Amino acid sequence: MQLKQTFFARDTLKVARDLLGSRLVRLEDGKRASGIIVETEAYRGEDDLGCHCSAGRTKRTEVMYGPPGYSYVYFVYGMHWLLNFVTESEGFPGAVLIRAIIPDEGQEIIAARREGRPRSEWTNGPAKLCQAMGITGQLNNHNICHPDTSIFVERGREIPDKLVSTTPRVGLDSVPEPWKTIPWRFVAEI
């Protein structure tokens, strides 16, 4: 069943933790591709210097200040798209970056988009999974709790705490402490 807005309208860290084990679903041309989320990162508040919202409200970050349960898809390094889901209450910025999934339904669609790469590298990175699932800026600022959305999350398996580890977030080398090493990355060992 499709996760509701109330799921996302919580503390970003809890949402990031609870998204582990749930299913990211993409509908395209009536076909379904999906994967189980196994790695996430939390970005929360203007104080968080690793979060884009540390720049305050801008055209780009506006979606993170909006209602929870929306997609935030942005472009980096001139070639890659990254997928986030907006959290917290409207007015307070936060989002969870989806960093890795395990492909499940529609693997032939994913394989076609990741042609030539080994199966283990289809969706084991935030830009890789976006490529595999056909996620681009077109999907930015979509209400993923709406019944007709083409991208959403379904409740999946519960992951016990003993299978979840936390680490610093990736790629924040030039961000000052404590944000650089605060353990807001969540990984499920499945």
Add this chain to the structure above:
DNA sequence: AGCACGATTAACT
């Protein structure tokens, strides 16, 4: 109007 940089990846050495 211009510029430095980035929540990455793949293909190198």
Add this chain to the structure above:
DNA sequence: GTTAATCGTGCTC
């Protein structure tokens, strides 16, 4: 381990 690819964004001039 190193590096190029490539461009939107936000900041400075």
